Structures are given as C-alpha cells and as structure tokens.
Amino acid sequence: MVTESTEPAGHSEIPDIPPAIIEAASAGRLVLFVGAGVSRLAGGPSWSRSAENALEEIVEKRLIPFAEAEQLRKEHPKKKLSIAMDISQNAGSVLDFDRIFSPPENQLDAQIYRDLYSIGVPIVTTNYDKGLDYQALREAPVAGSVQALSGAGPQNVAIPPKQKGVVYIEKKDLTIEKLQQPGLVIHLHGSIHDHKTMVVSTRQYITHYRDDLVQVFLGKLFEGDYTVLFVGYGLEEEEILEYVTQKSQTSLKLDAQEIKHFWLYPHLGFQEARFRHLSNYYRNHCNVRLEKFSIDRAGYIQLADVIAEWTEVLRRKVRAPEFLDKVRLIDKVT
Template sequence: MTDLLKTLPPVPDEIIEAAKDGRLVLFVGAGASMMVGMPSWGGLAGAALNSLVENGCINYSELEQLKKLDPKKQLSIADFISQEKGTPLDLRQHLKARWSSSIYPNINSIKATCVTTNYDHELSPQPLEDASEKETKASVVRKSGVENLQAADLKVPGTVIHLHGDMDNPDTMIVTTRDYLAHYDEIKVQHFLSELFRDFVVVFIGYGLEETEILEHILRRSGVKDNDNERQRFLLQPFFKNEQSLYERLKVYHQKSFGVHLIGYARDEKDYRQLEDVIEQWALKLNVRPPSLVDDIDMMDRILNDE
C-alpha cells in the first residue's frame, strides 16, 4: 500500500507509547538549527574558510579551490591551516540563532531525552522533575565528550547529549575527518549507540538527504539490526509531492539497510519550514513520563555486567 506524502503525517503509535514508557529519544540534526538561522555543515565550512581569508591565512584563489570540496574536507583543511598559521579556528561565533522559530520550543516541550550532532545549545528541554511553564536553559543537563557518554543518561528525560561535542566545551567538538573517524572508533561511543538503538525508540529530526552520510555512519557503528517485530527507529524527512516515487524507494532502502522507518512529509507549501508544523502537531500527542523502576533495574544490571 502506497504511503502518500502528507503535510502533517500522524505520529506512529510506537512513538506515542515510547513517550509514555520513558523510552523516547529525539535525535536532532543540523536541519533543526538551520530553522533559527544557523549554518548548514556546508555553511559552517564556508564561514571557516572565509575567516581564514580575513585573517590572511589563505587568498581568494585558494578559497575558491577549497570551496569545491565537500564540507567535511573543507572543515578539516581549515582546521589544519589554522593550526599551521597559529590562528585559532573559532566555530562558536557562527553558532548563534539569527531569527526565531517554533521548532525548538516545540521539541523542548516534549521533554524527552535528546541526542544531537549539533554543537549549539538550542535544545533545552526542561527536566521532568523541574517542569514549569517557563524553560530555563541553565537547568538543562548537558553531556559531551567521550568520557561522559553514559547509557544510563538516556533514562533521564530532559537530558541533552551532544554526540559531537558542544560549543561551551571546544575540546569535545568533532570537526575534522580525523576527529570524526577516531570518535566512532571509540568502544565507549559504539557501546552508547548500541544501547541507544537497542533499548529506545529513536526519532531522527533535522536530517535531510545531505546528511545521510553522517546518519548512516552512526547507525553502522552502533551495530543495529532490523527487528521485524518492533519498529524502533524513525526518520522524519521532507519531500515534494512529485517525489513520491523517490520517497517509496528510500523507505525501502532505509528499512532494509538500517531498520529505519522513513516518515516523509510534503514540503510543497512551506518548504523546509513545514517541519515546524509537523513537530508542533507531534508535540501535542507526546506525553513523556519517567521510565519504570523495573526498566531502570534491568538496564543497571546489564551495564554492570558489560563492565
């Protein structure tokens, strides 16, 4: 049966139930930050290269040549040049919201545990035990750096886990290709991802087709396998209605390759900002509750046995 693209796709029952059971994790990518005016990976790489021009580290001829490379290579080379010239590459100056959007207030209102590959701090869900009408970013529990990756934190709704590091801790930021590969070779990172995708229902938000490589690498390193009896991984992704055939092909690809269930939505009316409406509607349906004590004991036993 063909799953026709809608502007507001319904929330799958598995996600609603996972929220009630304390097993929902929102995995947030750069597409969400772009809604508030932050750069894409390509935009961040371009900004880094432009800063090298401004500082006299490279000329415009070199800039044009480097811009032909993919963003990951651009960032890596920009980092190497900045170190060679003794000019720090400060990416944090580009990680500022430039306009308002409902995307983060609605994601934060769900109060689920969040994992993100973004460096910025727009994710700020209020912990359940301190829930109030007004969100306070200072109260958010953030974790970054390999040494701080703990599967137990996934059981604490409202926690934000920065998988690639966060802007307030520059040493934890994964920037170069070398950093990226070394990060995912870490046993602790692989164990964390394995626990995440095995025990929780995960919804990927803000990962477009251009970020497929990052997403696929994360899923591969986690060792996830498809489970025909339970749908645990979902990916929200925009399409034009005339891309129905492509959507159907990609649904099969994600399912067979990674056990990820693709949920497409039509972007014809609002383009990428349609995601704002989707998340607003979903947030009304999701009621996150703390995980049960039985589940906590079961997870602790498994963690202790793994050590």
C-alpha cells in the first residue's frame, strides 16, 4: 500500500506520494495534467503511431506514393503529422483524426480513465480522445455531509448529489476560474469532438502557445496556488511538457525553493545517470520534480498500477472547492 513518506522514492514500481501532493489534494489545489501515456493504456496509439497512421492514410488515399511516405518514416512525429495535414488539405481532403488518435470505442470506460477521474480533482489534458470526457459526462451521484473543522458542534451541511462534470475543448474556455468546477476536464489542445479545435501541426503549436489566453491560463496555473501532477508523459511528450511548464515565470527562477509540480516518470534502472541529470534539469528550469516509478518488470503498463494505488489514497484526501467553502463557512459561524 502507498505510504505518505517524506523521503524521496527509490527504485520502486509504486513510489510514495509526495506530501505536497497530499496537501494540495486536501486543500482543493491539486490539478492532474494528463498525457498520451494514459490513452495508450486504453489501447490508444503512441504519438509516433499516430504520425504513422496519418502517413498511411494519405498513402491509402493515393495522395502521395508509398515510396515518398517511406522517406518520411524517420522524421519527428509532429513533423510527419504536419506534412500529412498539409498534403491532405492541399488535396481537398480531411484526415480521419478519430482513427489516427483515438483508442478503440469500447475502451472509453477503461479502468485508467475511471481511476484518474474518480480522484475528484480538475483535469487538464493534452490528449484529443474522449476517454476522460466519457467519465465526466455520465452521472456519478455522490451525497454526503460536512462538519465544522473546529469540532465546535454537531452541525452538518448536506452536499447535494454530484452532477455530471463539464468538458471544455475551446481555447476561449481557458480561464483559471474554471478549475473551481468539480468534475472538470479541459482539453488544452482541443478534441476530436471538434477537429477545428485540435492543435496538431507545428504551426498550430506555435500559434497556440503564443496566444494570450493560453499564456495567461498556464501562467496562473503554474505560478498560482495550484500543484500540478503530470501523468502519462514519457520521452515522446517531453517537448509538450516543456511547452507547458516554461510559460510559467516561476519555472525560470533558478533559486526557487519550493517545488510545487510533479511528473510521474517511467524509469528504467540502467538509466540512473540519465534520470539524475533530467531530474536536475526539470527542477532547475521547469520547477517540476520527477517522481520515478520502475518499468523494468512490467513496462509502461506499470503506470496503471501506480495510478490505481495513488487513487485509493488521493480520493480519500480530496476536498472539492464547494466542500471547503461550506466547511469554512461553518467554522466562521461556530
């Protein structure tokens, strides 16, 4: 079982939860940042596989010869996706983004999505698929009551049944205030629900992260009172993680004492030196601490076990904003 240790995790398959994450969950300040590794556990493609899917589609549509596609195989995934999008657009065609990026339809209720969503904190995701949306938009009735923290009296305040969550996919909805909504899912890069919202190509990334709405949202998220836990990010997504974290002025302060943000990092034992250097890099330049978990035995699917264990601890600690508001009100009047 996961313990709440103050010591750094060793080479463990299931690391201890850092106390800062526990505290943030209890204070209603924890935000999950979910990457492609989560969708992969539900049968979705990797970033590289998505790029290959796009190339295969334009070959199948006879938009380019197979020989040309072969010459592009070793390019960076984002570059391949950008090229495939350009070729498709120039030919008056539209890529099938559902097929390119999504897990199988029968995996919308995969355990990894259920575990993450059940923690009960706001979720920001750079994924395009509908797995987390499925959890947010279905009924999840939960009722209960709260008591004064001071213990001054037996007063209870009823909490109404939990309603459906909310999913945001458009750039205009990127406001920090929305993180106060229980059951929230924000798609930072858009969603396959609306292909026009998706940030996929190099030009789209550059434009997206220069946008004032995006910069203000990320700045307030990483410089404010929130603690962010990155889940499902690996080597292929490092570029995305840097895009996100380096929008924060705090991340550039080399003398920052408090590390508020964490990355659940898949680690191979023989790469200890690499991990040490990367750990220092992300701490010094992004204000992010790497929490490694060993994938020596099980591979990347070990993330599912880590999330399952952490979920059991965190969902007992989480206090939604409206819960905390009621508790503070009770304490004030008692």
